Amino acid sequence: MRFLINGQPVEVDVDMRTSLLDLLRDHLNLHGSKKGCNQGACGACTVLADGERILSCLALAVQYQGREITTIEGIAEDGQMHPLQRAFIEHDGFQCGYCTPGQICSAIGMAAEAKRGMPSHMTRDLGAEFITLDRHEVRERMSGNICRCGAYNGIVNAISEVFVEAE
Ligand code: FES
Ligand code: FES
Structure with missing residues (x-):
């Protein structure tokens, strides 16, 4: 699967059932997004998809190919905190x-x-x-x-x- 994460193109071979949160944390070592409840109740896993906030624990990664995903690791710009x-x-x-x-x-x-x-x-x-x-x-x-x-x-x-x- 191919993704655009924090402005970087990423290609990764993962199970079709992988959630976006697990993709970020377990396969891309982006541990900023947190797994609180893993069932859409706490918001700890919130990331941005084309600027829209989504719960990455409830999102199948495969559906987010071609979207621009921004995690907390991508919020700062040019080394300056948001x-x-x-x-x-x-x-x-x-x-x-x-x-x-x-x-x-x-x-x-x-x-x-x-x-x-x-x-x-x-x-x-x-x-x-x-x-x-x-x-x-x-x-x-x-x-x-x-x-x-x-x-x-x-x-x-x-x-x-x-x-x-x-x-
Ligand atoms: S981990 Fe709690 S809403 Fe996703
Ligand atoms: S859960 Fe500890 S700062 Fe919010």
């Missing part, structure tokens, strides 16, 4: 860090969804062309990413610093 990575550090957005790669990938995908006008349960104007994020939107839209350490205040602060306009 602003969200910096904000997580500044705001203590983690404790053990297990959920963090998924939180960061998810938040980037989440902000793109809002930009495209995809409403959430908290959105008042369902017809808006794009949605301006506030903390309520952030909390709702990030609710699929569980943090067992309960670092939620720091997580919301970090994401808000980067994606929420003046409150």
